[in-house]
Amino acid sequence: MTFKYVDKPEVFIGLGDEETPCDLCHQQKPCFDAAAFFGEEEMAWICPDCLANGRLYERDSYTCQGDVMELKRQLKALNPALTKADIEDLADQKTLELEKTTPHLITWQDWEWPCADGDYARFIGYGSRPFYQHLAGGSDAESFFKKSIDYAQNEAPNPDELWEDVPKKSINNYADSSEYSTLFYVFKSLHSDRIITLWDSA
Structure with a gap:
Protein backbone atom coordinates (compact mmCIF):
# COMPACT_ATOMS: atom_id res chain seq x y z
CA MET A 1 0.00 0.00 0.00
CA GLN A 65 -5.52 20.55 5.18
CA GLY A 66 -2.18 21.55 3.73
CA ASP A 67 -0.18 24.57 4.90
CA VAL A 68 -0.64 26.24 1.53
CA MET A 69 0.69 29.65 2.60
CA GLU A 70 4.01 28.15 3.69
CA LEU A 71 4.10 26.03 0.53
CA LYS A 72 3.74 29.13 -1.64
CA ARG A 73 6.49 30.88 0.32
CA GLN A 74 8.84 27.94 -0.21
CA LEU A 75 7.99 27.58 -3.88
CA LYS A 76 8.66 31.28 -4.49
CA ALA A 77 12.00 31.07 -2.69
CA LEU A 78 13.01 28.01 -4.72
CA ASN A 79 11.67 29.34 -8.04
CA PRO A 80 12.15 33.13 -8.10
CA ALA A 81 11.62 33.26 -11.88
CA LEU A 82 8.08 31.92 -11.66
CA THR A 83 5.18 34.36 -11.76
CA LYS A 84 2.72 34.68 -8.91
CA ALA A 85 0.14 32.85 -11.04
CA ASP A 86 2.59 30.01 -11.68
CA ILE A 87 3.27 29.70 -7.96
CA GLU A 88 -0.45 29.70 -7.21
CA ASP A 89 -1.10 26.98 -9.80
CA LEU A 90 1.77 24.80 -8.59
CA ALA A 91 0.73 25.17 -4.95
CA ASP A 92 -2.89 24.36 -5.81
CA GLN A 93 -1.87 21.21 -7.69
CA LYS A 94 0.27 19.94 -4.81
CA THR A 95 -2.37 20.84 -2.24
CA LEU A 96 -5.14 19.05 -4.12
CA GLU A 97 -2.94 15.98 -4.48
CA LEU A 98 -2.25 16.01 -0.74
CA GLU A 99 -5.81 16.65 0.35
CA LYS A 100 -7.52 14.30 -2.11
CA THR A 101 -5.18 11.28 -2.19
CA THR A 102 -3.70 11.02 1.31
CA PRO A 103 -5.06 8.77 4.07
CA HIS A 104 -6.58 10.72 6.95
CA LEU A 105 -4.06 11.02 9.77
CA ILE A 106 -5.87 10.65 13.09
CA THR A 107 -4.92 13.52 15.42
CA TRP A 108 -6.22 15.10 18.60
CA GLN A 109 -6.40 18.58 17.09
CA ASP A 110 -6.75 19.88 13.53
CA TRP A 111 -3.53 21.34 12.13
CA GLU A 112 -2.10 22.05 8.73
CA TRP A 113 0.06 19.44 6.99
CA PRO A 114 3.68 20.66 7.01
CA CYS A 115 5.86 21.54 4.01
CA ALA A 116 9.55 21.07 3.27
CA ASP A 117 11.65 21.97 0.24
CA GLY A 118 8.72 23.15 -1.86
CA ASP A 119 6.39 20.21 -1.32
CA TYR A 120 4.33 18.65 1.41
CA ALA A 121 6.28 16.34 3.69
CA ARG A 122 5.69 12.62 4.21
CA PHE A 123 4.40 11.29 7.55
CA ILE A 124 6.83 8.57 8.64
CA GLY A 125 5.73 7.68 12.16
CA TYR A 126 5.04 8.70 15.75
CA GLY A 127 7.84 10.38 17.65
CA SER A 128 9.59 8.54 20.47
CA ARG A 129 13.05 8.78 21.96
CA PRO A 130 14.27 5.63 20.18
CA PHE A 131 12.87 6.92 16.87
CA TYR A 132 14.58 10.29 17.23
CA GLN A 133 17.81 8.55 18.18
CA HIS A 134 17.54 6.50 14.98
CA LEU A 135 16.80 9.59 12.88
CA ALA A 136 19.63 11.56 14.50
CA GLY A 137 22.12 8.99 13.21
CA GLY A 138 24.51 9.25 16.12
CA SER A 139 23.82 12.88 17.02
CA ASP A 140 22.08 13.87 20.22
CA ALA A 141 18.43 12.79 20.00
CA GLU A 142 17.11 15.60 22.20
CA SER A 143 18.82 18.32 20.14
CA PHE A 144 17.65 16.68 16.94
CA PHE A 145 14.06 16.63 18.22
CA LYS A 146 14.12 20.30 19.24
CA LYS A 147 15.42 21.37 15.82
CA SER A 148 12.67 19.36 14.13
CA ILE A 149 9.72 21.09 15.83
CA ASP A 150 7.58 22.78 13.17
CA TYR A 151 8.09 26.53 12.74
CA ALA A 152 4.42 27.19 13.51
CA GLN A 153 4.69 25.48 16.89
CA ASN A 154 8.08 26.80 18.04
CA GLU A 155 6.73 29.25 20.60
CA ALA A 156 4.56 27.02 22.78
CA PRO A 157 5.37 25.26 24.93
CA ASN A 158 9.07 25.22 25.77
CA PRO A 159 10.96 22.57 23.74
CA ASP A 160 12.60 21.35 26.96
CA GLU A 161 9.16 20.63 28.37
CA LEU A 162 8.08 18.93 25.15
CA TRP A 163 11.06 16.58 25.27
CA GLU A 164 9.88 15.39 28.69
CA ASP A 165 6.65 14.23 27.03
CA VAL A 166 8.35 12.32 24.19
CA PRO A 167 7.63 8.60 24.81
CA LYS A 168 10.57 6.55 26.01
CA LYS A 169 9.35 3.47 24.12
CA SER A 170 8.87 3.14 20.37
CA ILE A 171 5.35 3.63 19.01
CA ASN A 172 5.11 0.98 16.33
CA ASN A 173 1.51 1.36 15.18
CA TYR A 174 -1.75 3.23 15.63
CA ALA A 175 -2.85 0.96 18.49
CA ASP A 176 0.31 1.86 20.42
CA SER A 177 -0.29 5.57 19.79
CA SER A 178 -3.68 5.44 21.52
CA GLU A 179 -1.92 4.83 24.84
CA TYR A 180 -0.59 8.41 24.96
CA SER A 181 -2.35 11.73 25.61
CA THR A 182 0.42 13.69 23.86
CA LEU A 183 1.63 12.55 20.45
CA PHE A 184 4.44 13.66 18.18
CA TYR A 185 3.93 13.31 14.43
CA VAL A 186 7.14 12.95 12.44
CA PHE A 187 7.39 14.02 8.81
CA LYS A 188 10.26 13.78 6.34
CA SER A 189 10.90 15.93 3.29
CA LEU A 190 10.41 14.20 -0.06
CA HIS A 191 13.52 15.96 -1.33
CA SER A 192 16.03 15.97 1.54
CA ASP A 193 16.73 14.48 4.97
CA ARG A 194 14.87 17.29 6.75
CA ILE A 195 12.63 16.08 9.57
CA ILE A 196 9.62 18.03 10.88
CA THR A 197 7.77 17.30 14.12
CA LEU A 198 4.25 18.40 14.95
CA TRP A 199 2.64 17.55 18.25
CA ASP A 200 -0.73 17.71 19.93
CA SER A 201 -2.47 16.65 23.12
CA ALA A 202 -5.85 15.26 24.05
Whole structure:
Protein backbone atom coordinates (compact mmCIF):
# COMPACT_ATOMS: atom_id res chain seq x y z
CA MET A 1 0.00 0.00 0.00
CA THR A 2 1.82 3.09 -1.25
CA PHE A 3 0.87 6.73 -0.71
CA LYS A 4 3.04 9.72 -1.50
CA TYR A 5 2.54 11.60 1.74
CA VAL A 6 2.03 8.80 4.30
CA ASP A 7 4.36 5.91 4.99
CA LYS A 8 2.73 2.56 5.88
CA PRO A 9 -0.84 3.85 6.44
CA GLU A 10 -2.05 0.32 7.18
CA VAL A 11 0.22 0.43 10.25
CA PHE A 12 0.12 4.07 11.37
CA ILE A 13 -3.54 4.78 10.52
CA GLY A 14 -5.15 1.38 10.14
CA LEU A 15 -8.08 -0.01 8.19
CA GLY A 16 -11.47 -0.97 9.60
CA ASP A 17 -11.61 -4.20 11.60
CA GLU A 18 -14.08 -5.72 9.13
CA GLU A 19 -14.59 -5.41 5.38
CA THR A 20 -17.11 -2.68 4.54
CA PRO A 21 -18.61 -1.26 1.33
CA CYS A 22 -16.51 1.62 -0.01
CA ASP A 23 -18.66 4.74 -0.52
CA LEU A 24 -17.13 5.29 -3.95
CA CYS A 25 -16.70 1.91 -5.66
CA HIS A 26 -19.26 0.12 -3.42
CA GLN A 27 -17.08 -2.98 -3.21
CA GLN A 28 -16.88 -4.84 0.08
CA LYS A 29 -13.23 -4.62 1.16
CA PRO A 30 -10.90 -3.31 3.89
CA CYS A 31 -11.42 0.45 4.03
CA PHE A 32 -10.17 3.58 5.74
CA ASP A 33 -12.61 5.33 8.07
CA ALA A 34 -13.79 8.44 6.21
CA ALA A 35 -16.14 9.83 8.87
CA ALA A 36 -13.65 12.52 9.95
CA PHE A 37 -12.93 13.83 6.44
CA PHE A 38 -13.33 17.56 5.83
CA GLY A 39 -15.78 19.12 3.37
CA GLU A 40 -19.52 19.26 2.79
CA GLU A 41 -20.01 15.68 1.59
CA GLU A 42 -20.21 13.13 4.38
CA MET A 43 -18.61 9.74 3.85
CA ALA A 44 -18.25 6.64 5.99
CA TRP A 45 -15.62 4.48 4.28
CA ILE A 46 -13.14 4.71 1.42
CA CYS A 47 -10.96 1.90 0.14
CA PRO A 48 -7.21 2.42 -0.43
CA ASP A 49 -7.59 1.98 -4.20
CA CYS A 50 -10.22 4.69 -4.58
CA LEU A 51 -8.23 7.08 -2.40
CA ALA A 52 -4.93 6.43 -4.18
CA ASN A 53 -6.57 6.73 -7.61
CA GLY A 54 -7.97 10.20 -6.90
CA ARG A 55 -11.65 9.39 -6.62
CA LEU A 56 -12.03 12.16 -4.04
CA TYR A 57 -11.43 14.70 -6.82
CA GLU A 58 -15.06 13.94 -7.74
CA ARG A 59 -16.35 14.81 -4.27
CA ASP A 60 -16.53 17.79 -1.92
CA SER A 61 -14.47 15.90 0.60
CA TYR A 62 -10.81 15.97 1.55
CA THR A 63 -8.69 14.15 4.11
CA CYS A 64 -6.48 16.89 5.54
CA GLN A 65 -5.52 20.55 5.18
CA GLY A 66 -2.18 21.55 3.73
CA ASP A 67 -0.18 24.57 4.90
CA VAL A 68 -0.64 26.24 1.53
CA MET A 69 0.69 29.65 2.60
CA GLU A 70 4.01 28.15 3.69
CA LEU A 71 4.10 26.03 0.53
CA LYS A 72 3.74 29.13 -1.64
CA ARG A 73 6.49 30.88 0.32
CA GLN A 74 8.84 27.94 -0.21
CA LEU A 75 7.99 27.58 -3.88
CA LYS A 76 8.66 31.28 -4.49
CA ALA A 77 12.00 31.07 -2.69
CA LEU A 78 13.01 28.01 -4.72
CA ASN A 79 11.67 29.34 -8.04
CA PRO A 80 12.15 33.13 -8.10
CA ALA A 81 11.62 33.26 -11.88
CA LEU A 82 8.08 31.92 -11.66
CA THR A 83 5.18 34.36 -11.76
CA LYS A 84 2.72 34.68 -8.91
CA ALA A 85 0.14 32.85 -11.04
CA ASP A 86 2.59 30.01 -11.68
CA ILE A 87 3.27 29.70 -7.96
CA GLU A 88 -0.45 29.70 -7.21
CA ASP A 89 -1.10 26.98 -9.80
CA LEU A 90 1.77 24.80 -8.59
CA ALA A 91 0.73 25.17 -4.95
CA ASP A 92 -2.89 24.36 -5.81
CA GLN A 93 -1.87 21.21 -7.69
CA LYS A 94 0.27 19.94 -4.81
CA THR A 95 -2.37 20.84 -2.24
CA LEU A 96 -5.14 19.05 -4.12
CA GLU A 97 -2.94 15.98 -4.48
CA LEU A 98 -2.25 16.01 -0.74
CA GLU A 99 -5.81 16.65 0.35
CA LYS A 100 -7.52 14.30 -2.11
CA THR A 101 -5.18 11.28 -2.19
CA THR A 102 -3.70 11.02 1.31
CA PRO A 103 -5.06 8.77 4.07
CA HIS A 104 -6.58 10.72 6.95
CA LEU A 105 -4.06 11.02 9.77
CA ILE A 106 -5.87 10.65 13.09
CA THR A 107 -4.92 13.52 15.42
CA TRP A 108 -6.22 15.10 18.60
CA GLN A 109 -6.40 18.58 17.09
CA ASP A 110 -6.75 19.88 13.53
CA TRP A 111 -3.53 21.34 12.13
CA GLU A 112 -2.10 22.05 8.73
CA TRP A 113 0.06 19.44 6.99
CA PRO A 114 3.68 20.66 7.01
CA CYS A 115 5.86 21.54 4.01
CA ALA A 116 9.55 21.07 3.27
CA ASP A 117 11.65 21.97 0.24
CA GLY A 118 8.72 23.15 -1.86
CA ASP A 119 6.39 20.21 -1.32
CA TYR A 120 4.33 18.65 1.41
CA ALA A 121 6.28 16.34 3.69
CA ARG A 122 5.69 12.62 4.21
CA PHE A 123 4.40 11.29 7.55
CA ILE A 124 6.83 8.57 8.64
CA GLY A 125 5.73 7.68 12.16
CA TYR A 126 5.04 8.70 15.75
CA GLY A 127 7.84 10.38 17.65
CA SER A 128 9.59 8.54 20.47
CA ARG A 129 13.05 8.78 21.96
CA PRO A 130 14.27 5.63 20.18
CA PHE A 131 12.87 6.92 16.87
CA TYR A 132 14.58 10.29 17.23
CA GLN A 133 17.81 8.55 18.18
CA HIS A 134 17.54 6.50 14.98
CA LEU A 135 16.80 9.59 12.88
CA ALA A 136 19.63 11.56 14.50
CA GLY A 137 22.12 8.99 13.21
CA GLY A 138 24.51 9.25 16.12
CA SER A 139 23.82 12.88 17.02
CA ASP A 140 22.08 13.87 20.22
CA ALA A 141 18.43 12.79 20.00
CA GLU A 142 17.11 15.60 22.20
CA SER A 143 18.82 18.32 20.14
CA PHE A 144 17.65 16.68 16.94
CA PHE A 145 14.06 16.63 18.22
CA LYS A 146 14.12 20.30 19.24
CA LYS A 147 15.42 21.37 15.82
CA SER A 148 12.67 19.36 14.13
CA ILE A 149 9.72 21.09 15.83
CA ASP A 150 7.58 22.78 13.17
CA TYR A 151 8.09 26.53 12.74
CA ALA A 152 4.42 27.19 13.51
CA GLN A 153 4.69 25.48 16.89
CA ASN A 154 8.08 26.80 18.04
CA GLU A 155 6.73 29.25 20.60
CA ALA A 156 4.56 27.02 22.78
CA PRO A 157 5.37 25.26 24.93
CA ASN A 158 9.07 25.22 25.77
CA PRO A 159 10.96 22.57 23.74
CA ASP A 160 12.60 21.35 26.96
CA GLU A 161 9.16 20.63 28.37
CA LEU A 162 8.08 18.93 25.15
CA TRP A 163 11.06 16.58 25.27
CA GLU A 164 9.88 15.39 28.69
CA ASP A 165 6.65 14.23 27.03
CA VAL A 166 8.35 12.32 24.19
CA PRO A 167 7.63 8.60 24.81
CA LYS A 168 10.57 6.55 26.01
CA LYS A 169 9.35 3.47 24.12
CA SER A 170 8.87 3.14 20.37
CA ILE A 171 5.35 3.63 19.01
CA ASN A 172 5.11 0.98 16.33
CA ASN A 173 1.51 1.36 15.18
CA TYR A 174 -1.75 3.23 15.63
CA ALA A 175 -2.85 0.96 18.49
CA ASP A 176 0.31 1.86 20.42
CA SER A 177 -0.29 5.57 19.79
CA SER A 178 -3.68 5.44 21.52
CA GLU A 179 -1.92 4.83 24.84
CA TYR A 180 -0.59 8.41 24.96
CA SER A 181 -2.35 11.73 25.61
CA THR A 182 0.42 13.69 23.86
CA LEU A 183 1.63 12.55 20.45
CA PHE A 184 4.44 13.66 18.18
CA TYR A 185 3.93 13.31 14.43
CA VAL A 186 7.14 12.95 12.44
CA PHE A 187 7.39 14.02 8.81
CA LYS A 188 10.26 13.78 6.34
CA SER A 189 10.90 15.93 3.29
CA LEU A 190 10.41 14.20 -0.06
CA HIS A 191 13.52 15.96 -1.33
CA SER A 192 16.03 15.97 1.54
CA ASP A 193 16.73 14.48 4.97
CA ARG A 194 14.87 17.29 6.75
CA ILE A 195 12.63 16.08 9.57
CA ILE A 196 9.62 18.03 10.88
CA THR A 197 7.77 17.30 14.12
CA LEU A 198 4.25 18.40 14.95
CA TRP A 199 2.64 17.55 18.25
CA ASP A 200 -0.73 17.71 19.93
CA SER A 201 -2.47 16.65 23.12
CA ALA A 202 -5.85 15.26 24.05
